[in-house]
Amino acid sequence: MNNPLIVLPVIVQLATAVILIFFWGKTTIQKTLSLIAGVINVGVAVWLFKLVWVEGIQLMHGGGWQPPFGITFVADVFSAVMVLLTAICGIAVTQYATGSIRNKLARFGFYPILHFLLMGLNGAFLTGDIFNLYVWFEVIIISSFVLITLGGEKIQIEGAVKYVTMNLLASIVFLTAIALLYGLTGSLNMADLSLKVAEVDNRTLINVTAALFFIGFGIKSAIFPLYFWLPASYHAPPPAVSAIFAGLLTKVGIYAILRVFTLIFVPDDFMQQLISWVAVLTIITGALGALIQNNLREIFSYLIICHIGFMIAGLGYYSEVAFIGVIFYLIHDIIVKTNLYLVAGLIYKIKGSFNIKRLGGFYKHYPKLSLLMAVPLFSLVGVPPLSGFWAKIFLIEGGFADGQYLSVLAIILGSVVTLIIIAKIWTEVFWKEGVELPKREYIKYFHELRPSKQQAVVIPIILLATSSLFIGFGAEYVIQVSKHIAADLTDTSSYIEAVLGSLNPLQP
Amino acid sequence: MEILLIIIIGLLYASGIYMMLRRSLVKLIIGLILIGHGVNLLIFLVGGIVKGKPPVISESMQTLADIYADPIPQALILTAIVISFGLQSFAIILIKRTYKVVKTDDLDELNPQGEEI
Numbered sequence: 181m182n183n184p185l186i187v188l189p190v191i192v193q194l195a196t197a198v199i200l201i202f203f204w205g206k207t208t209i210q211k212t213l214s215l216i217a218g219v220i221n222v223g224v225a226v227w228l229f230k231l232v233w234v235e236g237i238q239l240m241h242g243g244g245w246q247p248p249f250g251i252t253f254v255a256d257v258f259s260a261v262m263v264l265l266t267a268i269c270g271i272a273v274t275q276y277a278t279g280s281i282r283n284k285l286a287r288f289g290f291y292p293i294l295h296f297l298l299m300g301l302n303g304a305f306l307t308g309d310i311f312n313l314y315v316w317f318e319v320i321i322i323s324s325f326v327l328i329t330l331g332g333e334k335i336q337i338e339g340a341v342k343y344v345t346m347n348l349l350a351s352i353v354f355l356t357a358i359a360l361l362y363g364l365t366g367s368l369n370m371a372d373l374s375l376k377v378a379e380v381d382n383r384t385l386i387n388v389t390a391a392l393f394f395i396g397f398g399i400k401s402a403i404f405p406l407y408f409w410l411p412a413s414y415h416a417p418p419p420a421v422s423a424i425f426a427g428l429l430t431k432v433g434i435y436a437i438l439r440v441f442t443l444i445f446v447p448d449d450f451m452q453q454l455i456s457w458v459a460v461l462t463i464i465t466g467a468l469g470a471l472i473q474n475n476l477r478e479i480f481s482y483l484i485i486c487h488i489g490f491m492i493a494g495l496g497y498y499s500e501v502a503f504i505g506v507i508f509y510l511i512h513d514i515i516v517k518t519n520l521y522l523v524a525g526l527i528y529k530i531k532g533s534f535n536i537k538r539l540g541g542f543y544k545h546y547p548k549l550s551l552l553m554a555v556p557l558f559s560l561v562g563v564p565p566l567s568g569f570w571a572k573i574f575l576i577e578g579g580f581a582d583g584q585y586l587s588v589l590a591i592i593l594g595s596v597v598t599l600i601i602i603a604k605i606w607t608e609v610f611w612k613e614g615v616e617l618p619k620r621e622y623i624k625y626f627h628e629l630r631p632s633k634q635q636a637v638v639i640p641i642i643l644l645a646t647s648s649l650f651i652g653f654g655a656e657y658v659i660q661v662s663k664h665i666a667a668d669l670t671d672t673s674s675y676i677e678a679v680l681g682s683l684n685p686l687q688p
Numbered sequence: 689m690e691i692l693l694i695i696i697i698g699l700l701y702a703s704g705i706y707m708m709l710r711r712s713l714v715k716l717i718i719g720l721i722l723i724g725h726g727v728n729l730l731i732f733l734v735g736g737i738v739k740g741k742p743p744v745i746s747e748s749m750q751t752l753a754d755i756y757a758d759p760i761p762q763a764l765i766l767t768a769i770v771i772s773f774g775l776q777s778f779a780i781i782l783i784k785r786t787y788k789v790v791k792t793d794d795l796d797e798l799n800p801q802g803e804e805i
Contacts, residue, residue, distance in 0.1 A: 311764055318771045325778055329785075337782070337789050338798045341713070344779055348720050349708075351775075355727045355768060362761070363734025 183231075183238045186255040186306065188224045189263050192217060193299035200292040207286040211278045214291045218271030221298070225267035229260040233664075237678035239308075247308075247679050248372035254308035254679055258507070258665045262305040262435055265511060268647060269427045269518045270298045272640035276522050277420040279629070279636025280529065285330050285418070293330070297323035297424065304432050308679060310358055310444075311368045313436065317354065317400070321347045324429060327421045328413065339416030346399055346409035354396035360389045361444075371679035373444045374672060390445040394437070394455075401433025403492055404461040407485045411469065414484070415477040415534075419525020422477060426484055427518030431510060434491050438506065442669040447498060456496035460590040462489030467597035476524040476534045476609075479601060480517070483560070486594050487513055493587045494575050502578025503666035508658060509571035512559065512651050516567065519556040519644035526553075526637055527609065530626040532617050536605055541614020549638070550610050555645040557606065559652065561599045567651035570659065693733045700726030711795045713783045720779065724772045728765045735761025 196217035203209045232238055232255050242251035255263075274294065281290055300319030307313050325347075329340045362368060364385060365376040380386055395406070402410040410430070414422050441447055447455060466486030473479045487509070494506035524534065530546065531539050543550045555566070562568030572595060579588035619625075626634060651658050668675060700722050707719030738757040745752055787793060 311767075315767065315771070318775065322775060322778065325775075325782075329782065332785065332789070334789050337786050340782060341786055341795075341798060344782055345708075345716060345720070348775060348779065349723075352720070352723050352727055356730060358764075359727060359731040359734050362731070362764070363736075366758075368760070 182241060184240050186228060186231075186238045186240050187253055189221060189228065189267070189302040190299055190306065192221050192224055193295045193302060197292045197295035197299060200295065201289070204289065205287045207283050210286060210291045214274050214295065215271070215278065217295065218267070218274045222264075222267040222271055225260070225264040228255060229257075229264050231255075232257055232260040233661075237675065239679060247681075248367050248369035251312050252308040252369060252371075252679060253306045254371075254675070255306055256668060256675060256678075257661065258435075258439075258668060259305045261507075261511065261661060261665065262431075263302055265514045266298060266301045266305070266428060268644070269424060269514060270294075272518060272522070272644050273420050273424045273427075275643075276423065276525070276637055276640040279633040280420055280525060281418060282624075288330060290327070290330060293323050293326045294424070297327065301428055301432060305435060308370050309368050310361065310370055310373065310440075314351070314354055314358060317432075317436075318351060320429065320432065321351065324425065328417045328425075330421075331418065333416075336416045339413035342409045343413035346406075350396050350399035353392055353399070357389050357392035357396055360385065360392065364389065369679065370439070370443055371676040374676055375680075377444055386445070387448075387451070390441075390447075390451065393440050393445070397433045397437045397440070398458075399433075401430045401437065401488055402485050403458055403488060404465050404485075407462070407466070407488075410485060411478055411481040414481040415475060419477075419521055419528065423518045423521035423525070426480065426521045427514045430484055430488060431514050434488065434510060437492075438495065438669065441495060443672050443675065447495075452496050452498055455492060456584055456587045459489045459493035459496050460587050462486070462492060463590045463594040464489075467594050470601050471597060474535050474537050476527065476536060476539075476605070477521065479536075479605070480520050480524060483520075483598060483601065484517060486598065487517075487560075489594060490572075490575060490591055493584075493591055494578060496587060497575075497578040497582040497584055499578050499582055500666050500670045501574055501581060503669050504659065504662045505571050505574030505576075505578055507662040507665045507669075508574060508655075509568075511658060511662070512567040512571055512648070515644055515647045515651065516556050516559050519641060519648065520560065522637075522641050522644070523553045523556060526626070526641065529623070529629075529637065531614075532620050532623050532625065536608040538617060539609045539614065540612035543610040544614070552638075552641060552645055553610075554606075555648055556641075557602050559648045561602050562595060565652050565655070567648050567655070569652070570655045574662075689737060690733065693729060693737075697726050697729045697733065700729065713786060713793050713795060716795065717776065717779050717783055721772075721776055724768075724776070728768055731761050731764050731768070735764075 200210050200213060238255045240253040241247065297320060300316050300323060304313055304316035304320060307316060325344055328343055329336055361373065364380050365373055367373050367376050377386060399406045414425060463486050466482050466489060470479050470482035470486060473482060491506050491509055494502040527539065528534055533539055559566040559568050562572050575591055576588055704719045704723035704726060707715045707722060735758050738755060741754060741756045743752060743756040743759050790798060
């Protein structure tokens, strides 16, 4: 089904970014336009999801070239869901930024760059061409480089050096893998690759290529032992920026892993074992790292790593049930992790510290806000019926079905440690008797803000918390979507058929 | 030609990784640049080297009958060069900025322990 409109999520963001550049330095106009674009983007994403859900996979052939010759954009349910989640997180972060990002940063092009980042994410989710995926990854990382260094404080620069180096290295590994794959098959279209890779006789080279892809995406999604850049950099930028990084940038790596390792390379037993071991180590190191931190954002950074492990573990089981768990977890995790960083930012704005030892008395002074913040915190643990719970049921079921008891144990252990950490945060930050912290000149405190700005930073947290609650209480619908995606991932023939159409040799 | 390219690519990767493992920030960037060149040559090599057969269909023919040079690797390399140019110029500005702010070129002195905030 050829439908050129499926690139609209990319076009909307691109157009917004370009228009915003014309209003360079005029922050009020930029904020308004940025929010309007966010709403339009959510509308477009919902439309795309509905279209794909009802009418099946949609295609866009770049320049009218038939696949596998031209660049193809493919919107299946998985892509559409990711685009929708990007849109939701995008508008939440934009709204939060209008209240929290200082005008100094906004004048240096914060909003246009944010929209370029969202454009890159949408493009990466929608493309059906492996080299095009590389290009979108570069769009994402170059925008994220600017966002992480914007402001130029010492802590940001130090974090950025590690972030930039590891991301450049990941791109190089990814490009090497693409080069080898092109040499082996002579194709770049993912559906076409799926058929051609299966025919290649030299399995060793295919496995080497697969390993290179795993390393390249692994650096981006912060799996063991390639995660060290993440806790070293995610606490550095302003909260709005680290929220979008935490929610979406590691998850785009997971998306790419899921796409490539279901469609192009189907892991053999050895590869599945390897993925499971990597997952176990990722969960354990992430959980242990989070236990010893005191800075809220560093705790959440390690928790990202721990929970990336859950999704990788699901890939290691490689069954439909496990994929339902992975997809559900992915949907839940994007919303919750974005929200947690916004919550951490709000706590900092109110109290002037990220250190849980120094914070305290939050529940006494801000009971309503505390209850709001409880939603993402306890969703993360997976207290039933909040959103994290349902995903873990499917993951653990998939693990038992596959007989991977060690990795199931790691998932349970990871969940328990998450519970301990959240309980620790809850006691230290919310229940403990608080002390008056010294005032800092350079922070604009929450109570000093105008009411409109106060609302601007609280509304996105409400929006994302509501989304979490919906994922938890409306789990029926999310499971339905996850089942559909999991079926697509286990049986890729519908994807291949939709893309290649009559060229498909599987068809008589 | 292939053998020569293989050796060059190997050297570029090896020296790039060696440079990246040094402690100096400048050498880190040089390492990234060298590996970037290695990748570009790798794409060129695995795309197949065909000499003197441009992928141009002559007027009397409908399709390419003979073996021809694949133009796609060149398009890929061009894209990769442009992208890596942008990224590397950003990285170079970043290390200059790092040197100004942190006042060191040594990666080990970039301390992860910020002040307690």
